[in-house]
Amino acid sequence: MLHSLQALASAAVMERTILLANHVIAAEPVAMQRLQPHAGRCLLLTLQGWPTLLPAMPPLAIRITPAGLLEWCGEAVPEAPELRVSVDASNPALAFLQALGGEKPRIEVAGDAQLATDVNWLFDNLRWDLEDDLARLIGDAPARELAKFGSTVAAGLREAVRGIGSLASRLRGGNSGGPGSR
Template sequence: MLIRTALGFANHLLAGEAWARKRLQPFAGQGLRLICGPVTANLVIRPDGTLTEADTSNVPAVELILPPEALWQSGGDREALIAATRLNGAADLAETIGFVLRHLRWEIEDDLAPVLGDVAARRLAKGAARFIAWHQRQAQAFAQNLAEYFSLEKPLIVQRFEFAAFARDVGQVADATERLNRRVESLTARRNP
């Protein structure tokens, strides 16, 4: 269900961008495998440059691997999400897929305008963008507050400078212990000729 929804959305975006379909058309019939944690989708490029589901026996020419944590770590930042994605396989198709992913945009206003009208669609899109940005700022502030709480007030997390000082101290104790061992061995050797 999720894969079909995502595939429908991807084809909706491709339908609105002739340049993207044109770039994908030379690769018609070649397979893609999208992997995000336990979710795997096998796709094939159609002759018109859109995508369709493929069966599992289809050998993909390219694999797109997205670490699951990248979905929440990116915070909705498209560039960060694309940067976290690894492309493996045929270089020419991987390069084309990467280019299409970086440049394909969803113009939500264009989809809402026929239903709501131009002004309402623009206001709704701008309001949604502000709402999403506000949520991202709140999530980031919450994460920072949580890290501060667990590192300063209830020290469950060691701060970087504290860890560096501890490591330095451990190194100094190890050096002193080594010097002491050498001194003891030297004195023992002198006593027992």
């Protein structure tokens, strides 16, 4: 039963992830124009180094629509996708915080050169304008304040993760720098 609940939640998360990606792509007409020539082609997104303590993440197969948007292929993984994209997921929390800060994840791309160029362009140039979406819902001034607050929180979280990582490496090195390390 737990497995079927996880599969159901996984499908719902994938569908919403594709909706969010399409929202970001649709906000940049040039992004859609770059994808339109690749209509019907598939790309396979895999997470490399995913922690074994977390539930396994299945590969994400995506088909490009004639409109230049993305369509999730469901559980069916194509045998020969035109493009394979591997994302470093060895530290999901850090990757999430870096994404919040607009940093691009480390990726490896293999397959069709032109499709790879266009997908890489998407990674390099598209960012979700959360403040703009909030402004449509609650107005410009409150959206600006929420965005500033969110940026402050994200910066604090990034700094905390860096500090924890630094402390962990010092502890692994045998020098905690604490009072008992003499």
